Amino acid sequence: MQEEQQGAGQRDVVLPRRGERSTVSTTFAVREPASALAWPLVARHAELEGALAALQDRRMRGWVAAGPPGVGKTRLAEEVLGAAAKHGYRTARVTASRSSSQLPFGSVAHLLPAEARGVEDPVTVFDVVLRSVREQVSARGGSRSVVLVDDLHLLDGTSATMILRLLDEGLVFLLATVRSSEPVDEAVSALWRGDGVRRVDLGDLPRRAVQTLMHLSLRGPVDAGAADDVWETSRGNPLYVRELVLGALDSGALQQVGGAWRLVAPLSPTPRLVEVVAARLDAVPDAGRRALELLAVAEPVSLDDLLAASARPGSDPLEVMQCLEALERAGTVRSFLDGRRTTVRLAHPLYGEVLRAQLPELARRRAGLVLSGRVKAYGARRYEDPLRIATMQLDATGTADTELLVRGARLARHGYDLLRVARLARAALAQQDRLDARLLLGEALYELGEFDEAEQVLDAALDATTDDVALVRVASVRTALELTGRNRPPEALRVVQQAASRARTEPALHALRALEALVLGFAGRAADAVALADAVVGDGTPSRAAMVASWARATGLTLLGRAEIAVDAARRGFAMHEALPEVLAVYHVSVHLSAESFALQECGRLAEALEVAERGYALATRDRSPWVRTRLARMAGRAAVLAGQPRTAVRWYVEGLSVARAHGHDAARKMLLDQKALAHALLGELDEAERALAESAGIEVSAVVYPEHCLGQAWTLAGRGHLGAAHRVLEEGAARAASAGDVSSERRLLHDRARLGEAGAVADRLEELRRPDGGPLADAYALHARALRDGDPTSLAEVAASFERLGCTLLAAEAWTSVAAALRRRGSAREGARAAVTAKALVERCEGAVTPALRAVDAVVPLTRREREVASLAATGLSSKDVADRLVLSVRTVDNHLQAVYAKLGVSSRADLARALRPGGGG
Structure with a gap:
């Protein structure tokens, strides 16, 4: 997930969509020009810190970054050089090249002192340079210079020898980059041999780092699917990532949809990237080139087939084998054992892209026929x-x-x-x-x-269809279309019932009953869904029908308030799904993770719930299953809201909305917008909340919308000060939930009424909704409402501690604020101040959340700016005189401020003060 940001200096231009559906206009944030995007250093900070540590260690002579082209060796070395300059080191840069490597001192000519220029004798040049550098180092108190040599493997021998002498005398620290696949002269390799030079081998960036890099460069959230596509094509090579992103921006393939960057057309390499890759491939001999072209058409290819198809008539297959061996050493192809067969494939997806683009159409077709013919001739035995x-x-x-x-x-x-x-x-x-x-x-x-x-x-x-097996499978997909595609449970139920009227065997009816249970759950009939699913699951014997019924059962049990049992049901469904021999006509496996996350949330196991949702989202993104992605984005956002992380929730909802818009999932879009409105309202971003609600209101879907989706409207009204209207929305939503038997939604809606000041109206009902298998969050809801109604600070403190244990940080902060207010009403100002300090520390972890219950925190702890300055210094252990000297005050004034702070915070010593001001302290 990436942070939602709006980049500066952008203008929005409406572009036509390509390849995907959308119900709203698409905006493409244009930067002037795209090539001027900033590309920050990502996933290299450990290496950067290691290089700086080596620089500050006088025992170390240098630091070398090695790796293949494009992995960011020069970029990292430049960061180290810049940091060295900021630390006061004198710096210099050398860029070696093939042309300069043919000339003595060719690479360092621009750094030679004036008296050394034009001198032909290398020994004389060495002496002049050594004398000059010694004088410079002495003038700086012994601080050595830092020299960056880019492409060290191309350094000429005389320059290498000169730098080696400077290293031996401790006059310079060497920073260098080396292309790992290139041969290196003996004089040059001597520069990094030994313990005094630290070598770091850089590899490609992992998936998450590529998404982070794209997010930081594009200055906005990036759809996980788009980041995955870029990673799959680039394999994390930073140069390739950059060129692919720039090419996608220029072509319009990468656009902002619903606030997130996503691909609406295939990636294609830029001319510069084609040149970079082509340069690597152009030097390959003809025999190797033919092998590469065959791999580009149909990789992976067995070694036997590749040798036979690449060799020209009458030629020696050994020639092709030698070429392939050289290509593997150069990192252009890779071989691996697949059973008893040695298989070869290109080392990078972009090699195939470039080769296919250069291959004439008829040659490409011929290569495919040749290879397919050879596979068929061997009997096509592989899976x-x-x-x-x-x-x-x-x-x-x-x-x-x-x-x-x-x-x-x-x-x-x-x-x-x-x-x-x-x-x-x-x-x-x-x-x-x-x-x-x-x-x-x-x-x-x-x-x-x-x-x-x-x-x-x-x-x-x-x-x-003429048989029951086919009938069930087709009906399953047709039901999914109505249920999760269009969110029309009545139509989905009609499909299931019509199929059941045609089924002639018990296994088929059994499978259709599982589908019906799923539909009933989506239709808001949780009790009926669970009853039917229980009958299908039976003794738990794994089957496709039991797997579908387990999903329906897990979701239904959660809605009925029996979340602890639902967690186990979801996990059983996942295990059954994983064991299926094939996946035709079944939902994506991550639907069970969605159900598990929902149940874990209702159990109050929020960290687990978010982890499960993230894992499911990654699976659904990998397999390009859009509807499940929208569902899991909603679950991740919901978990974040419950955990008191509304900003994180907004990012998840933006991600889900991007997918929903691109694939025409209007019902999912409506639900995501409603929940996004809630997150914005909790952050006090009421204009954003109202925009989300307005867009949601414009989506007409024949759908069952879960009652808790009215939370966005209620909290937006509350933020505008319309508490009466907010309570009416929550009351009506709770009534709908109660009529549907949706205990989960009813509990949450009633609890939010309590948070907004109506605890007396809902406390008894929340107590009635507690279940032995409902989980600790449901218990905390009921206890919180009762404690708010009674105004009992002891009970409120117990509830606040419970919310903290569950990870419900925002609810815990609100509860501690209520504790503070209750204590102050009872005349216990000192204890009330202590509770308020705890509340304030928790609020700081809530990503900027602003709710009516939290607005009392500053009123309870009204420290002035000067009081905070005095308190902060005193908390470090400074005496009153030291504090007075720092702030240019009298000691008496400092003591007076401290007494006021002690009274407000409920503390009596500097040690207590330090604990009270520490995040999470005071309680």
């Missing part, structure tokens, strides 16, 4: 072979065997490659009207957000 053959033949000829296309589409579905599923299934249907191909195409279209076409394909498939 993935049907997919590879089908794709190669379709690319080469536009057609393939129908059975092969269907098998390939099924394998692509197992790997969640939905675009390939759709392509292969369409090709199969163009040759033969097959039910399995229709099912594959319909499911892929549903997942891709093409709901109207998916409906046509699936309805035709339903009409064509």
